[in-house]
Amino acid sequence: MTETLRLHYAPDNASLIIRLALEELGLPYETALVDRRNKAQYSKAYLALNPNGTIPVLETPDGILFETAAILMWLSEKTGKLSPEPGTPLRGAFLKWMFWCSNTFQIDLRYFFYPEKCIGEDEAHQAQVRKMFRQRIETDLDMLERGLSQTPGLAGAAQPTLLDLYLPCLVRWTTLYVDTADQRWFELGQYPTLYSVCARAEGRASTLAAQNAEGLGPTPFTAPKLATPPEGSAT
Numbered sequence: 001m002t003e004t005l006r007l008h009y010a011p012d013n014a015s016l017i018i019r020l021a022l023e024e025l026g027l028p029y030e031t032a033l034v035d036r037r038n039k040a041q042y043s044k045a046y047l048a049l050n051p052n053g054t055i056p057v058l059e060t061p062d063g064i065l066f067e068t069a070a071i072l073m074w075l076s077e078k079t080g081k082l083s084p085e086p087g088t089p090l091r092g093a094f095l096k097w098m099f100w101c102s103n104t105f106q107i108d109l110r111y112f113f114y115p116e117k118c119i120g121e122d123e124a125h126q127a128q129v130r131k132m133f134r135q136r137i138e139t140d141l142d143m144l145e146r147g148l149s150q151t152p153g154l155a156g157a158a159q160p161t162l163l164d165l166y167l168p169c170l171v172r173w174t175t176l177y178v179d180t181a182d183q184r185w186f187e188l189g190q191y192p193t194l195y196s197v198c199a200r201a202e203g204r205a206s207t208l209a210a211q212n213a214e215g216l217g218p219t220p221f222t223a224p225k226l227a228t229p230p231e232g233s234a235t
Contacts, residue, residue, distance in 0.1 A: 005029040006059035008049065010036050011214040011229035012172075014068045014106070015056030019213065020165040021075050023206035037233045041210075069102035072162045082147040093151045094161060097144075101166050103118065105144070106134045108136045109170065113177055137178055138185075156197040160204070167194065168201040168221040175224050189223060198222050 007022065009015035009031050022029045034040045034055050041053045049057045050066040058065045065071045078084040080221075084090040111118055115129035144167070146153055147151055155163040171194060174186055186197050198221035211220060215228040227234045 003028075003061045006032060006108050008032045008034050008035045008046070008055065008057040008059075010041075010132050010234065011232050012216065012227040012234035014169075016060060016210060016214060017068055017166055017169050018056050018071050018075075019210050020169070020206045021072055021082065021162065023209045024160065024165065025075060027075070027079070033232045035232055036235065058172045067102070067211070068166075069098055072166065073098070076162060082165075083235070084159065084161065090151070090154055093147075093154055094163065095146060097154065097163060098166070101163070101170060103136075105140045105170055107135050108140055109173055109178070112137060113173075134178060134185075137174060141174070141186070141191060141194070143222075145194050148193040148197065156193070156200055160201075164197060164201055165206070168198045168207075171198055172221050172224045176226060195222065 005022065005027060007015060007018055007029055009019065013036075015034075018030075034046060036055075040046055041050075041055055046057075047053055048066050049059075052066065054066065056066070056068065056071065057073045060074070062074070065074055073083075084094050112130055112133040115126040115133075119125045119129050149167070155161060155167060171188060175188065178186060188198065201221050202219060207220065210216060211218075213230075214234075215230060217225040217227070
């Protein structure tokens with residue numbers, strides 16, 4: 001694939017995962033900032049690209065793509081990289097955890113971050129939703145640690161897969177945004193397999209490129225700090 005791709009992104013949003021994949025694959029791409037401070041994701045122009053009003057969007061020779069997992073799988077299929085080949089032993093487990101990241105873990109994080117999207121503006125109801133989804137996220141982390149430890153080579157190996165790009169970002173956002181002001185409950189060190197995946201990710205050139213582009217700091221996955229991007233806003 002030689003055509004230049006166009007990534008519509010906001011710093012430290014789900015588009016970060018796509019940036020990591022593009023960098024890992026060495027594909028030419030350009031970026032278009034979606035300015036969340038001005039709610040650009042709900043503008044008429046952006047909704048014409050993605051009627052969901054969510055980030056990211058990737059413009060490709062095959063058309064406009066949205067949904068993080070779909071974009072990742074498209075990139076993998078186009079290049080023949082970053083996923084176990086069909087018919088190989090790890091393929092089923094890879095697909096299972098890829099769609100789990102998209103349909104379960106990422107959704108649970110989304111509703112924890114934005115409870116008003118499912119319960120409205122009542123703060124007491126929002127607190128109840130946050131409590132429920134925090135419990136779900138704790139279960140997700142336990143499930144993920146167990147699944148990775150029982151499937152060697154699925155993530156954290158010398159040859160990365162899409163999971164090596166997806167999981168560290170989800171862990172980053174869990175660390176940054178799920179803890180409450182009065183207590184800290186999530187410690188990545190409690191999950192040694194997941195910690196190893198995140199630590200290995202920090203040594204890749206794709207991560208360094210994303211750090212520079214989005215202001216992620218020196219340890220974006222194992223000890224993340226709020227992003228200080230050169231343009232746009234993470235929230």
